Amino acid sequence: MSNPFSFHLIASDGTARAGEIETAHGRIATPAFMPVGTQATVKAMMPDDVARTGADILLGNTYHLMLRPGPERIAALGGLHQFMNWHKPILTDSGGFQVMSLSQLRKIDEKAVTFRSHLDGAMYELSPERAVEIQRLLGADISMQLDECIRLPAKRDEIDRAMQLSLRWAERCKRAFEGAKPGHALFGIVQGGDDPALRIASAKALVDMDFQGYAIGGLAVGEPQAVMLSMIDIVAPVLPADRPRYLMGVGTPDDLIEAIWRGIDMFDCVMPTRNGRHGVAFTRYGQINLKNARHADDPRPLDERSPYAPTRTYSRAYLHHLVKANETLGAMLLSQVNLAYYQALMLGAREAIAAGTFNDYRVSVKAGWEEGDIPPR
Template sequence: MSFQLLTTDGGARRGRLVTPHGLVETPAFMPVGTQATVKTMLMRDVESTGAQVVLGNTYHLMLRPGADRVASFGGLHEFMRWPHTILTDSGGFQVMSLSALRKIDDDGVTFKSHVDGSMHRLTPESAVEIQLKLGADIQMQLDECVRLPATPEEIARSVTISLDWGALARRTFLEAQSGRLQFGIVQGGTDPSERQRSAEGLVGIGFDGYAIGGLAVGEPQDEMFATIDVTAPHLPATHARYLMGVGTPGDLIGAVARGIDMFDCVMPTRAGRHGLAYTTTGKVNLKNARFATDDTPLDANLDCHASRDFSRGYLHHLVKVGEPLAATLISWNNIAFYQRLMADLRAAIAEGRFAEKRARLAEIWGGGA
């Protein structure tokens, strides 16, 4: 079995996911490595934060440098020098985000490259084949994600086509006998009946894990939480649950309380590139002039070189003069914070004090609802 549920505390779960490149302790946050790198970071520094898994982007890597070229370097692990688990998305999110450049039919998606205008075809089967060439430990099925708000007809169509594509993707994946893992993606917008239909259909197909997609696309946090509440009960407790593209610390805390095991988001590195740090005492906007003479560490509570060994005044200076090192150090701190948050939640679940920990964290970050 690829996922072992170790303990629960209320709705929160602590588990362990076994992949070809090692163990992933859950709840887990995955830094995003879109172009075979976590932006501005060395992978050894990402590893130093305690991250056990990163995410790669199938659509972007398909275009540049191409799956065959990555395979010629020994796969994504060797190419980007990351020895641990890699999860790759399927390109489904780009079906939504690049809607002006694509056309969907029953068999797949035709893309016009945002890079050079060349045409590309992505199908449930080819998405599996590309991810196998990349060497992903965990790969996602191709799905259709709709932007919210959406009409009931649009939501129902996306569920139907995602289930059809899921069945094709699963068959192709199993025929490859790769020894790796594949997750199905639950769609359905914020419609409880469509979420149930999607979840039950995917469970019937039988994946190694299940993701909740189609959230963090514009809906408020309470709607996201409500959608998790109506979806999670239809997913098997014996399998990992992954909430895609989420999110803020408050989002993560509230989702863990609802039984979610895995997360990814660009937020830590995107914030880092804009001078915003996440710390154990709250957010710190290092553009603010009040930090110019602050000689205290960014966050002495984090076991991270960037957090404990550089002053807020120095980081403020780097941000103000536009030095690239600012993005590196603040992103490093932010990833370390997210990993610390996950480690603290795992410990609290293991010790049966998740509610207490959640309440304390919610005072800073929200997510207590």
């Protein structure tokens, strides 16, 4: 029998936390960054290479896997872990963010969201109950409630309407999740846009529902970083200390460090792999744009002190060549380099929190980025 889902704190430094999540498919050290494997694959990477970067968990997506190849098919083939040959934990996003991006193709009412597939135009209905069922069929260790995510800026009455609907959907997801196997969890999602009162109301209502973890959603959707951080400052103290906190879809290394400083435990973002496919490397020196001609004759590796082999063994000149020649290997290597950097960032944060030196670590990370081609936002 699987171990029950659990979270416990190992160390704290101010509001920054280091902990451990136990799931049906293993443990997750926090703070944790989850590589995005939207369609049962982390783009341009083999599952073993994802694991070698230090990742304990990755993210899949309900919306995309519902459309192709279908949750029933994946379940018949042994579940998502078996299907994609990844035997560590998986968190699945419920699809709310993707539905937001389909504003011209969908209709939302109390019952569900109805939308046309971006693949073939076929009509689908995604209700809170169906979202939970899909994630159960996939075998996700951590499932997310279905919510309505809206872009910012938005009018307060529209933010309030979406937040209230998300709360009602959260209750339905909670009921649908009853009887889940040991080691599996359902997280609620705090909404409320950039309105402090709505954020607090959403967080308090979700805490009353007693989820196994809590996410902060609807950020990094158009608002400045200062607004995002202020919402974390408002929401994090409302959430229970004995449950994991997940900031959805975020972000830059600077975003992650600042969010950890404010008590966040989990993150996901397409940035490291997307930027890698576009020729940008993340290092402790900042972002390095390998498209720039000045790298063409540079024999140095990206970081000679990196513990991750591709970062210290391939020259900038070679990576520049691969990027300019549009070779697949360039996207593969830079995706690996970037995910390894994000995992090293998380490991460094955990070690600094345990040592009581996280603010020093935070300052050093920011200082290192001043040498890069592109500063953090």
